[in-house]
Amino acid sequence: MRILFKTNYKQDLNLAKHGGHRFWYGLLILVLFAAPLILDGYYIGEATRILIYAMAGLGLMVLTGFTGQVSLGHAAFLAIGAYTNAWFLAQGFSSFVALPMAALLSMIGGLLVAIPAARMSGIYLAIATLAFAIIVEDVAGHLNTITGGNRGMMVDVPILFGYQIWESWELYLFVLSVLVAATLAVLNILRSPLGRAMIAVRDSEVSSQALGVNPMKIKVFAFTVSAAITGLAGAFLAHYMSFLTPQIFGILLSIQLLLMIVLGGLGTVHGVFFGAVLIGVLETGISIAKDIMPSSIGGLPGIEPFVFGAILISVIVFEPTGIYGRWIKIRSYMEFFPIYRRKSFKRQRAYLKTERLR
Amino acid sequence: MNEFLQLLIVGISQGCIYGLMALGFVMIYKATEMINFAQGDMMMLGSFVAWTLIMDLGMPFWLGVPATLIVMASFGALIDILIVRRVIGQPQFAVIILTLGLGIIFRAAAGMIWGQVPLTIDSPISGFSSFYGIVIGNERLVIIAVTAVLIAILWAYFRYSKWGIAMKAASQNQLAAYYSGIPVRVIISAVWAVAAAISALAGILLAPITLIEPMNGLLGIKAFAAAVIGGFGSMPGAILGGLIVGIIEPFAAAYVPTVKGSLIYIVMLIVLALRPQGLFAQIHKKKL
Numbered sequence: 001m002r003i004l005f006k007t008n009y010k011q012d013l014n015l016a017k018h019g020g021h022r023f024w025y026g027l028l029i030l031v032l033f034a035a036p037l038i039l040d041g042y043y044i045g046e047a048t049r050i051l052i053y054a055m056a057g058l059g060l061m062v063l064t065g066f067t068g069q070v071s072l073g074h075a076a077f078l079a080i081g082a083y084t085n086a087w088f089l090a091q092g093f094s095s096f097v098a099l100p101m102a103a104l105l106s107m108i109g110g111l112l113v114a115i116p117a118a119r120m121s122g123i124y125l126a127i128a129t130l131a132f133a134i135i136v137e138d139v140a141g142h143l144n145t146i147t148g149g150n151r152g153m154m155v156d157v158p159i160l161f162g163y164q165i166w167e168s169w170e171l172y173l174f175v176l177s178v179l180v181a182a183t184l185a186v187l188n189i190l191r192s193p194l195g196r197a198m199i200a201v202r203d204s205e206v207s208s209q210a211l212g213v214n215p216m217k218i219k220v221f222a223f224t225v226s227a228a229i230t231g232l233a234g235a236f237l238a239h240y241m242s243f244l245t246p247q248i249f250g251i252l253l254s255i256q257l258l259l260m261i262v263l264g265g266l267g268t269v270h271g272v273f274f275g276a277v278l279i280g281v282l283e284t285g286i287s288i289a290k291d292i293m294p295s296s297i298g299g300l301p302g303i304e305p306f307v308f309g310a311i312l313i314s315v316i317v318f319e320p321t322g323i324y325g326r327w328i329k330i331r332s333y334m335e336f337f338p339i340y341r342r343k344s345f346k347r348q349r350a351y352l353k354t355e356r357l358r
Numbered sequence: 359m360n361e362f363l364q365l366l367i368v369g370i371s372q373g374c375i376y377g378l379m380a381l382g383f384v385m386i387y388k389a390t391e392m393i394n395f396a397q398g399d400m401m402m403l404g405s406f407v408a409w410t411l412i413m414d415l416g417m418p419f420w421l422g423v424p425a426t427l428i429v430m431a432s433f434g435a436l437i438d439i440l441i442v443r444r445v446i447g448q449p450q451f452a453v454i455i456l457t458l459g460l461g462i463i464f465r466a467a468a469g470m471i472w473g474q475v476p477l478t479i480d481s482p483i484s485g486f487s488s489f490y491g492i493v494i495g496n497e498r499l500v501i502i503a504v505t506a507v508l509i510a511i512l513w514a515y516f517r518y519s520k521w522g523i524a525m526k527a528a529s530q531n532q533l534a535a536y537y538s539g540i541p542v543r544v545i546i547s548a549v550w551a552v553a554a555a556i557s558a559l560a561g562i563l564l565a566p567i568t569l570i571e572p573m574n575g576l577l578g579i580k581a582f583a584a585a586v587i588g589g590f591g592s593m594p595g596a597i598l599g600g601l602i603v604g605i606i607e608p609f610a611a612a613y614v615p616t617v618k619g620s621l622i623y624i625v626m627l628i629v630l631a632l633r634p635q636g637l638f639a640q641i642h643k644k645k646l
Binding site: 070123131134258262302304306308312317320 | 387393451452455456458459461462463465467469576579583616617623627630631
């Protein structure tokens with residue numbers, strides 16, 4: 001068990017709390033950047049997919065995990081980012097223009113949703129974002145001149161300083177560097193007054209208002225940041241897929257993103273990465289398991305979504321805090337070895353007392 | 359004018375289906391403040407169960423329908439007892455994700471059990487009626503009639519029956535209802551049973567006019583839009599919202615086909631922007 005000496009109030013604001021953090025996260029980043037030296041093309045491709053999921057999840061986590069606004073329509077921002085990036089590249093711009101434009105346009109989309117959505121809460125918000133995603137998918141199918149409609153659209157490779165990124169490990173490094181930057185940006189937002197205000201709005205809107213936070217502004221801010229990061233992820237998703245159709249960005253993708261951050265652990269940045277790795281590994285794992293199983297079980301159509309749904313339900317029922325929550329429990333079990341009590345993580349239940357009067 | 363009336367009646371009958379499904383949403387929401395995203399998939403399962411009982415096992419239609427309702431009602435109660443009850447008292451997103459997961463499982467299971475090939479049920483009601491120059495399928499008239507009767511029954515049930523009033527009480531304050539001797543757990547399971555039976559009825563009514571396939575479960579999203587337009591938590595609102603959604607659809611398909619897929623959601627967003635609590639607002643104060 002590590003005991004931290006606090007000699008300065010500013011110490012609470014540090015990103016890395018102690019030398020251990022600095023060492024392990026530094027090592028992790030080094031290993032990730034060195035991965036293309038060890039792994040071959042297929043695994044690098046899979047890793048790229050996981051990183052893109054993580055980026056999209058990071059965007060959703062800002063909104064759902066830290067501000068408490070459940071969005072069922074984040075695939076829409078992925079779509080906006082993907083199509084913007086592809087369109088700008090097709091016009092001959094470099095990635096230095098296309099990527100920021102992808103983030104900017106999806107930010108504008110986020111702003112459009114946020115202004116009515118900031119007045120809603122809970123289910124109304126979830127369904128409004130769901131409707132937004134359906135509308136975006138529909139629009140993408142009809143804007144033939146820009147998106148190629150339902151026939152689809154080829155995506156050019158990213159271009160940096162006139163250099164075309166063809167190799168999968170190059171794309172991997174590109175995604176990884178942007179993801180590290182985005183994660184640092186989110187961590188910095190979280191330790192700023194804005195981030196604290198977001199968490200306050202999540203925990204109690206009325207209390208945060210009493211403390212001088214404007215929940216509307218905070219929600220709109222969270223929406224725009226979230227949309228921008230998810231839009232960037234969408235831009236990279238376009239490169240990963242290299243062919244875009246509106247069907248990719250259906251409701252199932254939104255659900256998958258939500259599933260990811262819940263499995264990982266809602267309200268933590270770690271959770272995003274755990275969730276992304278789990279989802280990425282599950283997808284590959286299920287398809288491998290299908291080959292091993294007898295064909296009477298493995299060959300059934302729809303076995304993948306079935307397993308997916310079953311895992312989702314068991315996590316919600318048995319471990320609502322996700323993988324990261326379980327890790328925290330294991331860690332504190334080991335840290336406080338003989339005196340750990342299960343009750344210290346017991347969740348308070350709230351019984352229904354409705355706000356409705358009828 | 360005739361075309362207008364024709365579209366209107368088609369829209370109303372379709373709207374009744376959405377209204378019934380929205381009613382299922384609203385009942386569960388009122389009783390437990392949970393949103394059952396699997397409602398559409400329960401409707402889909404209902405029509406598959408009806409197909410199995412009537413077409414596969416050869417039950418007569420009029421026996422198969424109540425049998426389906428009983429099967430689906432027990433299924434709904436079972437879902438509550440085995441799974442949903444465990445997340446009562448947890449944050450709302452947990453419930454949203456849980457029911458989304460249930461929906462995914464139902465859809466996948468239906469695909470595994472009944473296959474992806476669309477099925478049909480031979481309905482005893484067929485043919486067309488024509489009046490004032492419009493021709494309308496009899497099944498659509500039956501849908502409207504059955505919905506009207508069901509609404510009357512439900513209204514009377516919640517107004518006069520002991521169980522209906524207990525359900526209303528449990529939906530307003532679970533703890534207080536429990537203290538007054540209402541078996542809240544049983545009530546909530548009963549609500550799930552009734553909601554599942556209503557959506558199964560919607561599924562049976564829908565079966566003659568569309569094919570039965572696993573993807574029918576996604577109709578639940580439209581019913582959800584209907585419930586939101588009406589103001590979640592209001593039963594007349596659910597029916598009204600269902601009718602609005604149902605009527606918009608055929609008119610959009612006939613006059614503005616480019617937006618036919620998303621017009622109902624645009625309308626829903628407009629309603630939400632103007633009245634964030636829906637047409638029949640239920641929340642009048644905010645608690646800490």
